[in-house]
Amino acid sequence: MHGVKRARQTPEALEARRLKEKSKLRDYLALTDNVLARKKRNDWSSEALHATTQLLQVNPEFYTIWNYRRHILVKGMFPDSTPEKIKNLLDDDLALTMAALKIHPKVYWIWTHREWCLKNVPNGPGTEDDGDARGWEKELWNQELFVVEKLLDADPRNFHAWSYRRLVLASMPIPKPELSELAYTTKKIESNFSNFSAWHQRSKVLTSLWSKGQLDETQSKEEEFELVHNAMYTDPNDQSVWIYHRWLVGTGDSGDSRDVLEREIAVIHGLLEEETDSKWCMESLVHYKRLLLRKHASFVDKSLLTQECIHLLEQLRKVDPGRGARYDEIELDLAQM
């Protein structure tokens, strides 16, 4: 049970609720018995399908019933159906799962059933000859992207929805340009810098765009640094931004280069002057300075950088004492470098 507040009830109130639940419970158990009995005798009729609809509307977490429903469709319904009829049946299931997801957006089984529906869309409404054999598929996958955006509007961190989004993007018969996915992450990030799910997605999209040469890596990276600096200055305590910054500094052709490291260290020092007790400024400075020491040892002032790190670690232990043991270990590691 996640996030359900506890409310103490008197024994009388509990008894009243139990009585009220009694008929609901009786109906639920009768329906469950009915559906499981049908399943046992391989009943793949439309009545059986209807019974699973009723049961899943009450309990969409009953995975066995989703499995049974797919068997009914594949073994009982599809064989005698025209492509139009199959498409209509799948439309019904998409509506059923949509209603369920609105109430239970984190139930794996519902997402899985939607995916199955989309992967079973028949050819149509046209034919190979008129070039529209995959018309329904295109229509439904396009619609799916819209659906997943609605769910991400309701909860921008829902990892089921993000994972499903990646599946939709990879499955659409006419792929959506990756640049528009980049724009989507921009929109999500701009509405909330703390949305690490969007930053994460952005790191994956950019990696792909750069490797395919669809975006100039050098210029695009500079734009990213501008975006992330802006976010850092807006809320220096938001770890999403700092984690993304770490990716940006370390990735691609210029990953962990001395130029980038020294420039970013200077930027963060600037921010630390304004936010003198910013843990994330200090923590990131130690990380980047250690990278300079490790990767560019012959070009940097080792003893100065080491001293600076030790000083920052001392401050970190004060502002973030709970993680002090980690800072101690880093200091020990510095001494051994």
Added chain:
Amino acid sequence: MSQVMNDTLLIPLHISYIQNLGKNKNDLMYHLTAHLRMNAIYWGLTAICIMGHREALNRDEMVEYVMSCWDEETGGFGAHPDHDAHILSTLSAIQILVTQDAIDRLNIDRVAKFILSLQQPSGVFAGDSFGEIDTRFSYIAVNALSLIGRLGDLDVEKTVNYIAQCRNFDGGFGCRIGAESHAGQVFVCCAALTILDRLDVIDIPALSWWLAERQLPNGGLNGRPEKLEDVCYSFWVLSSLSMLSKLHYIDSGKLISFILSAQDTEGGIADRPGDIPDVFHTHFGVAGLSLLGYPGLVDIDPVYCMPAALIEKMGLRKGWQALERRTG
């Protein structure tokens, strides 16, 4: 309502809370959660073992229940009699049988065959024949095959290769290739790699940094950056840290207080203070406290999430570290 005494673990209350879970058959909720029954029994059993009261639940009844969920057709276990076999309930069933010393009841060949049949060409495992894939299922397969002595039948390279592709730049792991790092997925990937002796796949400094940053000012742990704390992450983050020998990276005192504050005065632990308790959070809260060296608890193995002495006796113990158990 009396104020909760939040400075100690209310063991007798939690034991009776778990004992009473099977007696709620007049509650609609009991039946609505039937699809989780096998997991719930495993959570309850492991929690009572860690609290030192293994005898609190009837062994023979439990073993009979587990066996009544075996699906002869597929070779796997369902969550409840007449529910379909799934890898999730199959691992719980095996864990219960091992913990209750009843593994002789298991048709090991059939169960191993069921699990191995779920590996996909990419190396990841599906949960059942319908093909939902997730690194959780890879861990379950590795854990279960190890417990029944059939790891030798697994294509280790292929399994590890998929998990390695789920690693992100922050050191964490996601549920599939390309997915965001999540503490629950970090636990399953770390534990699978630990069992397979492949910690070399993990970027230990990056991951231990990311894990340490899951602790919030109130002492609780979250599962992803900028999310709320939740007792269940106590186990997923802590077990991963303990496999990396970095448990000392967080403030254990504050985390212990947070877990204790999520206890219900009538027994059970909730996701966070003031919420309704359940057996899932009770189990993961107690398991987290055990790793933190909370006095009076029995050691838990963070890799298999089962009593440590049992795993050691089977010769399966790996090189994890928990905090030293305190006395009183």
